[in-house]
Amino acid sequence: MVVLDRAGFIAALDIAVTQARGAGDDLGLLLIDLSNLRLINHRHGYGIGDLLLAEAGRQLLATSKLPDTVFRIGGHTFAFILPQLNTPAFIALAMNRVQRLLDGALYIDEEILPVQLRIGLAVNLQGRHSPLVTLARAEASLAQVKQGNALEIDAMIGEDDDAREDTAFEQHFSEALYDNAFDLHFQPKVDLRTGRVCSAEALLRWHLPGHGAVSPERVVQLAEASGQTYELTRWVVNRALRAMREWRDTVALPVAVNIPAGLVNSPDLANMLSGALSIWGVEPSMLTLEVTEGAVIEDKEAGFNNLLHLRELGMGLSIDDFGTGYSSLSYFEHIPATEIKIDQSFVRRILGDSRDRALVGIIVDIAHLFDFAVVAEGVEDNQTLQYLRELGCDIVQGYLYSRPLPEDELLAWLQQCDGRPGIAAN
Numbered sequence: 323m324v325v326l327d328r329a330g331f332i333a334a335l336d337i338a339v340t341q342a343r344g345a346g347d348d349l350g351l352l353l354i355d356l357s358n359l360r361l362i363n364h365r366h367g368y369g370i371g372d373l374l375l376a377e378a379g380r381q382l383l384a385t386s387k388l389p390d391t392v393f394r395i396g397g398h399t400f401a402f403i404l405p406q407l408n409t410p411a412f413i414a415l416a417m418n419r420v421q422r423l424l425d426g427a428l429y430i431d432e433e434i435l436p437v438q439l440r441i442g443l444a445v446n447l448q449g450r451h452s453p454l455v456t457l458a459r460a461e462a463s464l465a466q467v468k469q470g471n472a473l474e475i476d477a478m479i480g481e482d483d484d485a486r487e488d489t490a491f492e493q494h495f496s497e498a499l500y501d502n503a504f505d506l507h508f509q510p511k512v513d514l515r516t517g518r519v520c521s522a523e524a525l526l527r528w529h530l531p532g533h534g535a536v537s538p539e540r541v542v543q544l545a546e547a548s549g550q551t552y553e554l555t556r557w558v559v560n561r562a563l564r565a566m567r568e569w570r571d572t573v574a575l576p577v578a579v580n581i582p583a584g585l586v587n588s589p590d591l592a593n594m595l596s597g598a599l600s601i602w603g604v605e606p607s608m609l610t611l612e613v614t615e616g617a618v619i620e621d622k623e624a625g626f627n628n629l630l631h632l633r634e635l636g637m638g639l640s641i642d643d644f645g646t647g648y649s650s651l652s653y654f655e656h657i658p659a660t661e662i663k664i665d666q667s668f669v670r671r672i673l674g675d676s677r678d679r680a681l682v683g684i685i686v687d688i689a690h691l692f693d694f695a696v697v698a699e700g701v702e703d704n705q706t707l708q709y710l711r712e713l714g715c716d717i718v719q720g721y722l723y724s725r726p727l728p729e730d731e732l733l734a735w736l737q738q739c740d741g742r743p744g745i746a747a748n
């Protein structure tokens with residue numbers, strides 16, 4: 323049995339990246355996943371599964387001419403470091419070779435087992451990425467392959483100016499995540515029935531020295547590109563809960579955090595959230611997760627299992643940017659949501675056209691039929707607010723009341739208006 327050695331792998335990758343950087347060499351990383359090993363274990367027994375792993379490990383080691391390049395880093399995943407790629411395109415050859423080798427040779431006890439391989443890869447040109455980013459990129463690529471998407475090798479090895487800038491940004495992003503350099507601002511949501519602030523949405527802020535503000539959408543893209551959405555979200559969630567914990571004696575304000583689409587289906591999400599809630603001692607009902615409509619539709623394939631689970635744990639669930647996806651009305655019956663947020667683009671159109679107003683009215687009515695609260699986001703003026711009131715909207719959020727504010731400013735603002743904001747002059 324090939325031993326699991328993540329620590330050894332990370333150390334070797336670190337050395338390989340440092341060498342590549344020093345010599346100006348290109349470096350490749352393959353992640354090779356024996357994706358049906360679990361099935362093989364079940365069907366043929368763990369002994370056979372172990373033999374298979376050992377055989378795969380042996381074959382990979384035999385292919386590699388260099389020491390410290392092949393590691394088993396997961397239950398059924400191997401990493402293959404390819405230092406000194408003569409040309410970046412060589413990685414495609416290496417990948418094909420591994421594929422052929424393992425496809426052909428893994429037969430055990432006269433039985434040829436149908437091994438299914440999934441290979442993800444990352445190319446690190448001249449060692450410009452950190453080991454962490456290199457691994458994260460290879461993991462992201464493997465995740466793509468597992469979802470049935472083709473690898474875009476050309477895009478990985480060709481680097482124009484844009485790609486170079488992306489690379490630099492990804493590096494900054496990883497460092498910022500590591501250094502805790504992000505910030506959260508909070509924007510109040512106001513309940514129209516009571517006139518009181520009923521919660522706040524946490525919104526990510528990143529000031530990159532020498533560059534300025536980077537939009538949260540861009541930050542999420544960078545996290546996706548480098549396979550770090552989970553880590554970013556964990557940071558956001560913990561930062562928001564820490565703030566709630568700090569305010570607790572002054573104000574018990576529920577908070578909403580945004581969950582990126584790529585995480586909605588992840589079984590790790592619920593564990594991370596309940597872990598964080600218990601660390602900070604916050605009730606699940608005080609936390610709402612904002613998930614975009616598009617992501618919710620994707621989860622539908624799994625019968626909304628993940629979302630249901632989160633609801634069962636007691637958290638609120640808000641469908642963000644509602645109206646921009648393509649959900650059919652019948653989904654309403656099954657979506658385990660507590661709230662829908664009408665997208666800003668609809669809110670903006672309310673003023674212009676009576677048909678758009680009617681459309682928003684219909685969305686509000688249907689949402690109420692299914693007991694969802696309705697939030698309108700991006701409300702900037704009194705007239706829009708008036709219409710929203712008439713249409714039966716429950717909660718509004720927008721510059722009309724307040725922009726997203728740093729924590730201390732939010733507390734001062736809440737104190738000043740005693741939780742019942744008048745409307746800012748506009």
Ligand code: C2E
Nearest residue numbers: 525526538539542558580581582700701702719720721722
């Ligand atoms: P969103 O969740 O739909 O957030 C609402 C956006 O509208 C925020 O932009 C907010 O500042 C802006 N906004 C609020 N009121 C008004 C208004 O009256 N007028 C106008 N013009 N804009 C208003 P922001 O902060 O730039 O965030 C943009 C998007 O980035 C968010 O859209 C969300 O999808 C994403 N995002 C922000 N923070 C996070 C985060 O922590 N995690 C994740 N995954 N995504 C985030």
Ligand code: MG
Nearest residue numbers: 523580612642
């Ligand atoms: Mg949101």
Ligand code: MG
Nearest residue numbers: 642643663699
């Ligand atoms: Mg939105």
